[in-house]
Every structure is written in C-alpha cells, then in structure tokens.
Amino acid sequence: MKEKVTAVFDIGKTNKKFFLFDRDFQEVYREYTRFDTIEDEDGHPTEDLGRLKNWLKGVFDRILDAKQYDIVSINFSTYGASLVHLDENGEVLTPLYNYTKPLPQEIVNSFYDKYGPEVDFAAATGSPSAGMLNSGMQLYWLKYAKPEVFQKIKYSLHLPQYISYIFTGIPVSEHTSIGCHTALWDYDKKDYHQWVYQEEIYKKLPVIVSTETSFNMNYNGKRINIGAGIHxxxxxxxxxxxxxxxxxxxxxxxxxxxxxxxxxxxxxxxxxxxxxxxxxxxxxxxxxxxxxxxxxxxxxxxxxxxxxxxxxxxxxxxxxxxxxxxxxxxxxxxxxxxxxxxxxxxxxxxxxxxxxxxxxxxxxxxxxxxxxxxxxxxxxxxxxxxxxxxxxxxxxxxxxxxxxxxxxxxxxxxxxxxxxxxxxxxxxxxxxxxxxxxxxxxxxxxxxxxxxxxxxx
Missing domain, CATH: 3.30.420.40 (ATPase, nucleotide binding domain)
Incomplete structure (x- = not known):
C-alpha cells in the first residue's frame, strides 16, 4: 500500500530542494539540484526560470508515478523579494530580476519625492530603502523605465505564488510574500500602502488569499491539494x-x-x-x-x-x-x-x-x-x-x-x-x-x- 505524503519544493537562491513528509511530518525522501544563473537584458545574473520550471515538473511527475508514495498535497517555499510578471496569456514577460540588481537612482529619488520622507515611509511599510529588495519598487521601476513592458503585465506574482501557479494556473497573492520588506504593505492600515493604489500597481496584483489556502485540483488525473506557496x-x-x-x-x-x-x-x-x-x-x-x-x-x-x-x-x-x-x-x-x-x-x-x-x-x-x-x-x-x-x-x-x-x-x-x-x-x-x-x-x-x-x- 502506498504511503500518504505531503510534497514540498523549497527553492533557495543556490539549492533547489524537494521533500516528502509522512503524516507525522517526518522526512521520508529528499533530492536537490543547483542551476547556473543566466543573465537579464542588462547582463545581471538571474534565476533560470525556464530550467527551474522544467525541473519542478519533471521531479513532481516522476514522484507521482512512484510506486511507494501517494502524494495528497504539495506546497512551495521560496526566497522572497522576487516577482514574476505574466502577460494576459500567462506567459512570463521578463527575466526574474535579481534582488541584487541596482535600481536607477533617479527612479528611487522620484519615488521618495512623491511618497517620502524615506524614514517615515520605511516605518509604515517595515521596508527600509533597499533597491530591488523592496520588490514593490520593481513595479514602480517598470512603470517608468519600461512602460511598454508594464502595460503588458496582467499579473505580477511573488516567486512562491508563481511556483504554485505553475501547478494550478490560479494567480494569487498571500501575506508572507507581500509583507517581507516589499514596500507594498502599510502595517498600520493592514492594507496595501496608498502609493500602490495611486500608481495603480494594485491592478497587477492578484487577489490576496490566506497563506494556508490550498486548491483541491485534478493534476494528471489525480486529486491533490496544492498550496498557494509561502515566503x-x-x-x-x-x-x-x-x-x-x-x-x-x-x-x-x-x-x-x-x-x-x-x-x-x-x-x-x-x-x-x-x-x-x-x-x-x-x-x-x-x-x-x-x-x-x-x-x-x-x-x-x-x-x-x-x-x-x-x-x-x-x-x-x-x-x-x-x-x-x-x-x-x-x-x-x-x-x-x-x-x-x-x-x-x-x-x-x-x-x-x-x-x-x-x-x-x-x-x-x-x-x-x-x-x-x-x-x-x-x-x-x-x-x-x-x-x-x-x-x-x-x-x-x-x-x-x-x-x-x-x-x-x-x-x-x-x-x-x-x-x-x-x-x-x-x-x-x-x-x-x-x-x-x-x-x-x-x-x-x-x-x-x-x-x-x-x-x-
């Protein structure tokens, strides 16, 4: 009889890991891989999203066919401060811009001229100015530096939710990704910061669901609970x-x-x-x-x-x-x-x-x-x-x-x-x-x- 397990993909900057846990949350299987980075259009190193997607699908399909395991649910944890931008057909529009990529100083200056002072803004959002580490700033940068790309964005997904989207096709947002020094969230209001509405960034962000959400789906002929992902x-x-x-x-x-x-x-x-x-x-x-x-x-x-x-x-x-x-x-x-x-x-x-x-x-x-x-x-x-x-x-x-x-x-x-x-x-x-x-x-x-x-x- 097959052992019922929960599967998890844990995606780090360096190691990409896959785990299976039994009902008592004991690890029963793991494997991992590493990928070389590729370059974005400016020559900055970045995640090879295509290769990552192929590895995720390949590993999961192989384990689904394994004789000893019965996967009943799957979830995804990944590093944060990273967005994947999708067009209206669900296709990836841009490279996964690395959070180490510098933002043009004029973009940063114009943002804080509008929404600063910097320290006040940082206190409200829990996000000191840190360039692309404030992933919300990436959307502001795209809007003004690459408007033709920005206009094509249907949804911007945080990386954990993009990995979930690969398996569900359902675009969502959730709190742990929104709240990790993104400059998007006003902790006092418990809502997106005013700038997100004023710049109409919110239109690119999918509906917020609970981090504990899972979707009961038919995946390759099998019913599986698929999580929304977590930072x-x-x-x-x-x-x-x-x-x-x-x-x-x-x-x-x-x-x-x-x-x-x-x-x-x-x-x-x-x-x-x-x-x-x-x-x-x-x-x-x-x-x-x-x-x-x-x-x-x-x-x-x-x-x-x-x-x-x-x-x-x-x-x-x-x-x-x-x-x-x-x-x-x-x-x-x-x-x-x-x-x-x-x-x-x-x-x-x-x-x-x-x-x-x-x-x-x-x-x-x-x-x-x-x-x-x-x-x-x-x-x-x-x-x-x-x-x-x-x-x-x-x-x-x-x-x-x-x-x-x-x-x-x-x-x-x-x-x-x-x-x-x-x-x-x-x-x-x-x-x-x-x-x-x-x-x-x-x-x-x-x-x-x-x-x-x-x-x-």
Missing part, C-alpha cells in the same frame, strides 16, 4: 510558533543572520529603521519584527583573511572549539580590531589589526566582535518584551564558539539550538495542514539542544 523565512518560523507556547526569538543564521520576534506589539519606529530593522509577516498577517546582519558573509570574508595571514588551511576554522582562557585574555583589555567588509558599525577601526601570533586567538577575537553585533540585533527586536527563550538555527547553530559566546552575553535567556536543515520546507508542509503540534515536536524533528552559559572564573 521561506515565514515558513521557517512556523514550526516554532505552532509548537512553543512561550514567547521566543528565533535567529535564523546563514549568509544573512535574521533575528525574528513574532510577538512584538510595537510598530517599527524611525530609530528602528536607522538600525536596519524590518518587518516580515506571519501567515495570519501579523507583523514580525526582524533585524538583519550580514553575518555569514562577513564570517566567510574575515576567516579567509585570517587563514592567509596565519598560513593555515582554509577550513582550519572548523576545528576551533571554544577556549575559556583565550576568551578571558581577549576581554581583559578589550579592543575592537576588525574592519568589516559588508557591515557598517560605529565601533570598527578603519583597518583591521591582528596583534596575535596564533590563529586561535584571532579567531576568538573575530567571534567576540561578531557575536556582540548579533547580541545588539537580538536586544533591538526584543524591545521592552520580557522574552526568555532564544532559538538558533541554520549554519551557525553548529559553531561552538558562536553559541558559547551568545549564551554568555544573553545569560538571562534560555538558548537552544536546532538542526533545521528542513526549516522552511517543514513549515510549508505544516502550513497547509491543520495538525496541532505538541511541545516535543522540535526535540523530535529538530534535534533540539539546550545550552548553559559558561562560568566566569
């Missing part, structure tokens, strides 16, 4: 929200380290905006106060410099565990020594200074400085909330020095790490299920570990 950061948060009863902060680490407070009741202030705070959105439309730190990227760049300086193998840093004595030496007469590549910080010196003769000491110095930045991010989004629980997932959950230092500097919080390689995929599966989770779910599915701060001697 990956909001999906990664969902297993925690559904299984933890107390207030918590989740820090999802990787190239970007994103600290998420789903319980903040305060609107973003102008001060928050100047400190790089943004809003994400829960599946119920509620704001998630967040702060971003380019942690993984900075770590990679600085470790490269240290490895060359001390003439050690490039992966030597992975062997370093936390050393209490080295830490005490460093903080005794503490000075900031690293000049960051991708982070702006008032404490950093103009140039990096490495006075140590051992890699281990320099590495601990680096980690102390990075963790102090991380602590600021966490405290910033905590605000006046008394939050006792802190969860760390992603790449840095395995870095002993990072975890030990974080638990030390945030001693009043209970710090737990989780192995969330499933992360957003599991959240996407849960999203289209009404299953209630108990408090042991994370321990069972995420290898939950509690960490105790070290003793200061």
């Amino acid at each position: 990956d950061s909001s999906a990664a948060l969902l297993p925690y929200i559904r299984s933890i009863r107390k207030k918590f902060i989740l820090v999802s680490t990787g190239t970007w380290s994103i600290a998420l407070n789903p319980f903040s009741e305060q609107d973003l202030t102008k001060a928050d905006i100047t400190k790089n705070c943004i809003n994400y959105m829960r599946i119920n439309g509620k704001a998630v106060k967040a702060s971003r730190l380019f942690l993984g990227n900075e770590y990679k760049e600085q470790v490269k410099v240290l490895s060359q300086h001390f003439k050690v193998p490039s992966d030597y840093h992975k062997t370093i565990g936390f050393d209490h004595d080295i830490y005490c030496e460093i903080v005794k007469d503490f000075e900031y020594m690293f000049s960051w590549v991708g982070i702006q910080d008032k404490n950093m010196p103009a140039t990096t200074r490495i006075p140590y003769d051992k890699f281990e000491h320099a590495y601990h110095q680096l980690m102390v400085e990075l963790v102090l930045l991380q602590v600021d991010c966490i405290k910033m989004i905590s605000g006046n909330d008394a939050i006792e629980k802190l969860y760390i997932d992603g790449g840095f959950s395995d870095n002993e020095v990072y975890i030990q230092l974080l638990s030390h500097y945030l001693r009043d919080m209970s710090l737990n790490t989780t192995d969330s390689s499933l992360g957003s995929a599991l959240g996407a599966a849960l999203c289209i299920s009404d299953t209630k989770l108990n408090s042991k779910f994370l321990k069972k599915n995420y290898a939950l570990k509690k960490h105790v701060p070290f003793i200061i001697q």
Whole structure:
C-alpha cells in the first residue's frame, strides 16, 4: 500500500530542494539540484526560470508515478523579494530580476519625492530603502523605465505564488510574500500602502488569499491539494510558533543572520529603521519584527583573511572549539580590531589589526566582535518584551564558539539550538495542514539542544 505524503519544493537562491513528509511530518525522501544563473537584458545574473520550471515538473511527475508514495498535497517555499510578471496569456514577460540588481537612482529619488520622507515611509511599510529588495519598487521601476513592458503585465506574482501557479494556473497573492520588506504593505492600515493604489500597481496584483489556502485540483488525473506557496523565512518560523507556547526569538543564521520576534506589539519606529530593522509577516498577517546582519558573509570574508595571514588551511576554522582562557585574555583589555567588509558599525577601526601570533586567538577575537553585533540585533527586536527563550538555527547553530559566546552575553535567556536543515520546507508542509503540534515536536524533528552559559572564573 502506498504511503500518504505531503510534497514540498523549497527553492533557495543556490539549492533547489524537494521533500516528502509522512503524516507525522517526518522526512521520508529528499533530492536537490543547483542551476547556473543566466543573465537579464542588462547582463545581471538571474534565476533560470525556464530550467527551474522544467525541473519542478519533471521531479513532481516522476514522484507521482512512484510506486511507494501517494502524494495528497504539495506546497512551495521560496526566497522572497522576487516577482514574476505574466502577460494576459500567462506567459512570463521578463527575466526574474535579481534582488541584487541596482535600481536607477533617479527612479528611487522620484519615488521618495512623491511618497517620502524615506524614514517615515520605511516605518509604515517595515521596508527600509533597499533597491530591488523592496520588490514593490520593481513595479514602480517598470512603470517608468519600461512602460511598454508594464502595460503588458496582467499579473505580477511573488516567486512562491508563481511556483504554485505553475501547478494550478490560479494567480494569487498571500501575506508572507507581500509583507517581507516589499514596500507594498502599510502595517498600520493592514492594507496595501496608498502609493500602490495611486500608481495603480494594485491592478497587477492578484487577489490576496490566506497563506494556508490550498486548491483541491485534478493534476494528471489525480486529486491533490496544492498550496498557494509561502515566503521561506515565514515558513521557517512556523514550526516554532505552532509548537512553543512561550514567547521566543528565533535567529535564523546563514549568509544573512535574521533575528525574528513574532510577538512584538510595537510598530517599527524611525530609530528602528536607522538600525536596519524590518518587518516580515506571519501567515495570519501579523507583523514580525526582524533585524538583519550580514553575518555569514562577513564570517566567510574575515576567516579567509585570517587563514592567509596565519598560513593555515582554509577550513582550519572548523576545528576551533571554544577556549575559556583565550576568551578571558581577549576581554581583559578589550579592543575592537576588525574592519568589516559588508557591515557598517560605529565601533570598527578603519583597518583591521591582528596583534596575535596564533590563529586561535584571532579567531576568538573575530567571534567576540561578531557575536556582540548579533547580541545588539537580538536586544533591538526584543524591545521592552520580557522574552526568555532564544532559538538558533541554520549554519551557525553548529559553531561552538558562536553559541558559547551568545549564551554568555544573553545569560538571562534560555538558548537552544536546532538542526533545521528542513526549516522552511517543514513549515510549508505544516502550513497547509491543520495538525496541532505538541511541545516535543522540535526535540523530535529538530534535534533540539539546550545550552548553559559558561562560568566566569
């Protein structure tokens, strides 16, 4: 007898993954691939949408024919800040413009001349000015820089909803994609911002449905519930929200380290905006106060410099565990020594200074400085909330020095790490299920570990 499963496509910038989960949300199958990027008309790297679509269809059709699995539902999680523009025939009109593509400054200036001041606008929308990362700005750019293309757009779909559209043919919008620093949503009004109506952008955006929506459809002769898709950061948060009863902060680490407070009741202030705070959105439309730190990227760049300086193998840093004595030496007469590549910080010196003769000491110095930045991010989004629980997932959950230092500097919080390689995929599966989770779910599915701060001697 075939095993009933939920399928999830989890589409990242680098890895494209496919998962199957059983009724207890245990992973029973996975596969993944990577694609080379292609270029848009300006030579900027971008997602190969045609190849992605062929892979999605190929994998799903193959699994549908598999003898051991009976797919009853499917959902999709993808990175955000990306729009796919369709014409009246449902054909893709433009490349998937990469959120790293720069916007012409005159377009940005004209927008804020109309709808600024910039800080006020950012506070209302939870979206500090960030070019194409504010995906709504892409539509404004198309309207004025490429009006002939703009006029042909029937629907603009966020990437998770485009992946769903490939399978359903039904164009929709949903909250988690609209709410992730797109500059489209007014969090106070709980509606699109006035500029979306004034510029008639809203006519290009399909009807908003609940993130938990699924369409019961006949797909290749089989009835399947097909989800509307979900933004990956909001999906990664969902297993925690559904299984933890107390207030918590989740820090999802990787190239970007994103600290998420789903319980903040305060609107973003102008001060928050100047400190790089943004809003994400829960599946119920509620704001998630967040702060971003380019942690993984900075770590990679600085470790490269240290490895060359001390003439050690490039992966030597992975062997370093936390050393209490080295830490005490460093903080005794503490000075900031690293000049960051991708982070702006008032404490950093103009140039990096490495006075140590051992890699281990320099590495601990680096980690102390990075963790102090991380602590600021966490405290910033905590605000006046008394939050006792802190969860760390992603790449840095395995870095002993990072975890030990974080638990030390945030001693009043209970710090737990989780192995969330499933992360957003599991959240996407849960999203289209009404299953209630108990408090042991994370321990069972995420290898939950509690960490105790070290003793200061």
